[in-house]
Amino acid sequence: MSELITIKDLKVHYPIRSGFLNRVTDYVYAVDGVDFVIEKGQTYGLVGESGSGKSTTGKAIVGLEKITSGGIIYEGQDVTKASTRRKMQYNKDVQMIFQDSMSSLNPKRRVVDIIAEPLRNFDRLSDQEEKKRVKELLDIVGMPEDALYKYPHEFSGGQRQRIGVARAVASNPKLIVADEPVSALDLSVQAQVLNFMKRIQEEYGLSFLFISHDLGVVKHMCDNIAIMYKGRFVEIGTKQDIYTNPQHIYTKRLLSAIPQIDVKNRDAHKETRRLVEAEYINNQKNYYDETGRVYDLTSISPTHQVALKDGGKS
Numbered sequence: 001m002s003e004l005i006t007i008k009d010l011k012v013h014y015p016i017r018s019g020f021l022n023r024v025t026d027y028v029y030a031v032d033g034v035d036f037v038i039e040k041g042q043t044y045g046l047v048g049e050s051g052s053g054k055s056t057t058g059k060a061i062v063g064l065e066k067i068t069s070g071g072i073i074y075e076g077q078d079v080t081k082a083s084t085r086r087k088m089q090y091n092k093d094v095q096m097i098f099q100d101s102m103s104s105l106n107p108k109r110r111v112v113d114i115i116a117e118p119l120r121n122f123d124r125l126s127d128q129e130e131k132k133r134v135k136e137l138l139d140i141v142g143m144p145e146d147a148l149y150k151y152p153h154e155f156s157g158g159q160r161q162r163i164g165v166a167r168a169v170a171s172n173p174k175l176i177v178a179d180e181p182v183s184a185l186d187l188s189v190q191a192q193v194l195n196f197m198k199r200i201q202e203e204y205g206l207s208f209l210f211i212s213h214d215l216g217v218v219k220h221m222c223d224n225i226a227i228m229y230k231g232r233f234v235e236i237g238t239k240q241d242i243y244t245n246p247q248h249i250y251t252k253r254l255l256s257a258i259p260q261i262d263v264k265n266r267d268a269h270k271e272t273r274r275l276v277e278a279e280y281i282n283n284q285k286n287y288y289d290e291t292g293r294v295y296d297l298t299s300i301s302p303t304h305q306v307a308l309k310d311g312g313k314s
């Protein structure tokens with residue numbers, strides 16, 4: 001395995017302006033010091049509740065949000081600055097699937113133009129070549145050819161999300177930041193879109209940063225997972241680490257919130273939930289400091305890190 005991208009102590013703070021002079025009076029610490037590595041061909045899961053900073057992290061990586069401090073190393077090069085990104089073809093290599101397909105696809109443009117946009121930006125194709133490529137892309141995501149000349153509003157949510165997937169793959173990227181790509185879809189359609197994403201990953205060997213609030217969805221997609229809370233990581237590890245050996249109370253709470261389908265396990269699940277809630281109420285100070293901030297991460301195995309007070313010693 002080899003590293004594709006390394007995120008170093010990334011911070012994105014949004015200024016809050018107020019008062020008559022509209023001065024900056026405080027900041028929203030949307031992302032407040034996160035470190036992680038995405039390997040080539042792998043899927044990295046980023047999970048946390050609403051407002052924890054997932055989209056901001058994703059947007060900062062693709063260059064849509066200004067980085068307050070920290071850095072991004074891509075293929076061994078520092079691409080924190082926009083000027084280096086342009087030289088590195090970073091903007092071609094790193095694409096995003098947006099959380100909300102309705103507002104991320106331009107309603108005034110036809111599907112052919114939406115999907116071809118990255119091609120027009122980065123590849124010089126003839127009209128014919130371009131059309132051929134867009135048709136291929138539609139085929140990959142299971143959309144009929146007659147979608148070409150339609151507008152986004154003429155599709156269902158699931159179809160629009162697949163158009164978003166097709167656009168993201170168009171430029172043959174190395175990394176796709178997929179921000180809640182299936183959250184707005186019903187279960188059967190979710191599975192379809194996830195399958196397309198997996199197929200594309202296998203075909204092109206690309207990496208995903210897969211953002212979700214749902215540990216249930218992420219389980220089948222991800223190799224490694226970071227659990228995010230209030231702009232910080234509370235725990236990172238392999239899929240195995242997170243699902244079979246969760247350490248942070250926040251991770252445990254997220255896990256116990258996954259609905260249990262199996263009737264046999266319902267009582268046991270209820271009991272686990274009760275224990276987790278009790279631990280949360282009694283031992284909060286081991287997991288969050290006085291201001292509610294998440295502690296720094298400590299390694300508890302070569303793959304597994306947890307945010308614990310004094311590294312878990314006290």
Ligand SMILES: Nc1ncnc2c1ncn2[C@@H]1O[C@H](COP(=O)(O)OP(=O)(O)OP(=O)(O)O)[C@@H](O)[C@H]1O
Pocket residue numbers: 014028029030048049050051052053054055056057099213
């Ligand atoms: N442009 C902005 N200006 C000011 N604050 C912002 C801006 N964008 C996001 N925030 C704030 O930053 C924090 C993180 O937002 P973000 O969108 O990254 O969360 P998220 O984890 O993606 O949530 P969700 O699951 O709801 O999509 C939130 O408190 C949000 O209100």
Ligand SMILES: [Mg+2]
Pocket residue numbers: 054055056099179
């Ligand atoms: Mg979001």
